[in-house]
């Protein structure tokens with residue numbers, strides 16, 4: 103696309119050059135056209151600068167290139183006298199084509215600023231996404247289109263709406279002049295006509311504002327949805343979330359990154375760009391107006407006429423704006439670290455409240471409420487201190503901003519008063535118009551000076567997302583780390599060879615294990631606390647990323663692991679029993695029968711009830727339901743990691759017998775400590791701690807004491 107644009111710009115350059123030689127086209131137009139052509143080529147990646155500018159920036163550069171070519175052609179046609187008198191009032195200002203070219207060049211330049219490039223790169227995948235989507239247009243229905251078309255389309259329209267906004271501001275500025283001069287001259291007819299003009303401009307202003315607010319909201323909504331979905335997919339695929347959690351150094355709070363950071367990124371990066379864009383345009387337009395006004399009115403200081411200095415008002419306003427903004431910055435600067443600190447203390451407080459909620463039973467049993475209350479108050483104290491500092495700082499800032507607002511209301515008038523009183527031709531409207539232009543330039547300049555602070559806050563969000571991206575990449579790349587787990591044809595055992603297991607710290611936990619868990623043979627794994635039994639099961643399940651060696655599994659045979667503390671998702675009991683399969687996989691009869699088999703027939707009535715089952719069910723009930731899951735799933739291999747520890751020996755024996763009857767083809771491998779387990783197994787493997795990691799040894803079942 104950009105190549106076609108470059109071709110068209112090349113043609114336009116030639117045409118403009120011919121026009122210049124022939125006379126009617128000013129010489130700067132073909133020069134600017136050539137510059138725009140070069141910008142397009144560089145953005146697209148010419149041989150010397152191979153990297154292409156990110157799509158979002160290319161799109162904007164393309165947009166400005168198109169507007170430059172169109173405006174330059176119109177200006178040239180006008181120069182050649184081809185545009186009739188009737189259309190003259192509608193022609194864009196002479197400077198419009200220059201500003202388009204400057205914007206194209208400026209966008210190429212800023213796309214090499216690291217933070218801007220990073221934002222654009224992060225935005226890129228969304229604006230390149232081919233996924234189908236629908237643009238929600240209220241009463242105009244839903245329009246199906248690709249995400250790329252939706253993103254770029256809305257972005258383009260919002261840019262145009264911002265150009266219209268600046269255009270309207272300029273129109274209002276001229277309107278001030280005519281309106282106030284009519285008041286001064288007591289010219290009623292102009293006054294009433296100008297009121298009509300005002301109504302017209304104000305109506306467009308409101309419609310434009312509404313449209314922009316709506317389209318911006320929709321664009322951000324789709325962008326956030328897409329980014330959230332992408333992060334969730336990456337986080338939950340290939341057990342990335344588990345490896346991230348194991349490697350705590352790399353990234354904290356993935357939940358916060360996927361929810362708040364993504365929201366802030368999509369929200370703020372868009373606003374940030376649009377603000378910079380419209381402020382630059384605003385600055386350009388009003389500097390032009392002030393420049394023109396400066397030349398119109400003599401301003402004598404002593405014997406010297408200031409209007410001899412080109413654009414003297416522009417220099418005054420720039421000096422004034424820089425001074426005021428600098429003072430604001432000095433007073434307001436400490437707010438930045440305070441706002442940063444605020445995020446942290448608020449998050450700490452919230453996290454501690456959630457911990458109390460999640461552990462409320464333990465806290466109630468241990469009567470720990472007082473300690474918790476004191477701890478929470480301490481956390482809150484940090485919020486209190488931080489907020490107090492913010493209040494004091496804001497107080498100082500308010501003195502500056504309110505004082506400045508008051509000064510600003512009259513400063514331009516005071517500044518211009520001597521010229522106004524001394525110059526007959528200067529009207530009240532001129533004064534109003536100048537004052538308005540003054541305020542516009544001033545606020546644009548201060549926006550640029552203060553936006554570095556926004557950039558600092560914004561950079562923190564980008565950093566958090568970037569480190570998250572890297573952590574996800576690393577965790578994804580580590581997918582094949584650790585012991586290799588290989589499904590093999592024609593084997594009848596889960597066997598390990600030279601299996602070396604390590605902790606995340608690199609320390610060796612299990613040393614060169616060699617074992618075979620034979621099909622149909624009930625094996626009990628024992629070992630003292632912390633010896634590495636659970637970790638051995640993690641290795642067999644293929645999720646432990648630290649270590650090396652090889653485990654072979656019979657191909658096409660499912661392995662299911664029941665932990666000591668089963669996980670229950672929020673939702674119905676049927677959903678929890680079928681997890682991770684959909685509840686509809688099994689019939690109500692199957693669920694009820696499984697519940698009856700594990701000794702919980704009374705829960706059959708509650709199959710469709712939605713509860714937080716983790717806190718509703720007792721420890722023993724949870725373990726029974728976990729066994730019911732296995733009965734429903736009928737795995738070829740069932741690894742029980744102290745999965746019946748909450749039951750007494752008799753009930754535990756009952757469940758083992760049930761498993762034997764209900765799942766006759768399933769091979770059970772258990773971890774356990776109790777001596778009563780001996781009679782429920784055929785063989786025992788003991789993990790014995792050593793100096794350089796533990797070893798796995800064959801042990802007699804009869805010798806099983808309470809390990």
Ligand SMILES: Nc1ncnc2c1ncn2[C@@H]1O[C@H](COP(=O)(O)OP(=O)(O)OP(=O)(O)O)[C@@H](O)[C@H]1O
Pocket residue numbers: 348605606607611629630631632633634635636637638
């Ligand atoms: N994510 C982890 N990070 C650091 N160390 C870990 C991690 N997971 C386990 N460990 C350590 O590995 C060792 C073995 O843990 P594992 O849970 O496998 O022991 P276990 O034999 O099952 O113990 P228990 O009988 O008490 O359940 C322990 O010292 C534990 O602290």
